[in-house]
Amino acid sequence: MERRSFFKICAKGTLLIAVSPYFIEGYLKADDGRLFKSFNRVKLLDCYGNPLKEDILQEETTYVFNYPYASTPCFLIKLSEPATKEIRLRDEEGNEYMWKGGVGKDKKVVAYSAICPHQLAHPNPNESFIGYIPKEKKSMAYKKGGVIVCASHLSAFDPKMGAKVLAGPAKEPMASIVLDVDEDGVFWANAVLGPAKFFDYFKSFKPELKEFYKNIRKAKKLVSLGAVVKPLEIYSKEVVIY
Ligand code: FES
Numbered sequence: 001m002e003r004r005s006f007f008k009i010c011a012k013g014t015l016l017i018a019v020s021p022y023f024i025e026g027y028l029k030a031d032d033g034r035l036f037k038s039f040n041r042v043k044l045l046d047c048y049g050n051p052l053k054e055d056i057l058q059e060e061t062t063y064v065f066n067y068p069y070a071s072t073p074c075f076l077i078k079l080s081e082p083a084t085k086e087i088r089l090r091d092e093e094g095n096e097y098m099w100k101g102g103v104g105k106d107k108k109v110v111a112y113s114a115i116c117p118h119q120l121a122h123p124n125p126n127e128s129f130i131g132y133i134p135k136e137k138k139s140m141a142y143k144k145g146g147v148i149v150c151a152s153h154l155s156a157f158d159p160k161m162g163a164k165v166l167a168g169p170a171k172e173p174m175a176s177i178v179l180d181v182d183e184d185g186v187f188w189a190n191a192v193l194g195p196a197k198f199f200d201y202f203k204s205f206k207p208e209l210k211e212f213y214k215n216i217r218k219a220k221k222l223v224s225l226g227a228v229v230k231p232l233e234i235y236s237k238e239v240v241i242y
Helices: 003-012 198-204 206-213
Strands: 036-045 062-066 073-078 087-090 096-099 109-113 130-133 147-150 155-158 164-167 176-181 187-193
Touching (some): 073 130, 109 187, 198 206
Antiparallel strands (some): 036 187, 062 073, 073 109, 087 096, 109 176, 130 147, 147 155, 176 187
């Protein structure tokens, strides 16, 4: 599918497809057991409701899907080079965990919770102050491109290395989403690895979540059907990253 069509269809809305919930055990493990949590196994979908395969993804583009909860945004990025394997990372308290690397044909595809670990900036339907800066561009937060930047207080994270902190006030990596690719080449989300901020996010953004999801229970609902992947510029009306 051409990129333009993908954008056009994404703008029109979403279509969900039922898939069986499935839990992966022992796929990845944080050393202290607290930084890895399995959620529903959820198929990623394009905007037509078709299972998402790698050939539809443009390199160096920020895509967003909601997982593991109906209102928690995640970034999906196909990098222009393979991600680094087996990166040891630490949360703010010093608990260590292992990020295994990218998935897909050349291990270029990565996914992270799009909630900034500093003060929880995140994309919402109105705007986003956080996103990926392509390799050839620069930002105020970091001297090179190929990084995720949060424009709220200029933190930068390395998506090739488990979203470890490169610059700014953030003290821990962005949490990563554990993906796998099935035998048909379709992407699935399975779990969250690293310092997820979901409960702080639900608490801090209650009014915003009520506005967008009508009631907080809907916002906190676990995703069990497919998760639709949209370009960030479609997910949020305005994207402000510098
Ligand atoms: S909220 Fe992202 S750097 Fe402060």
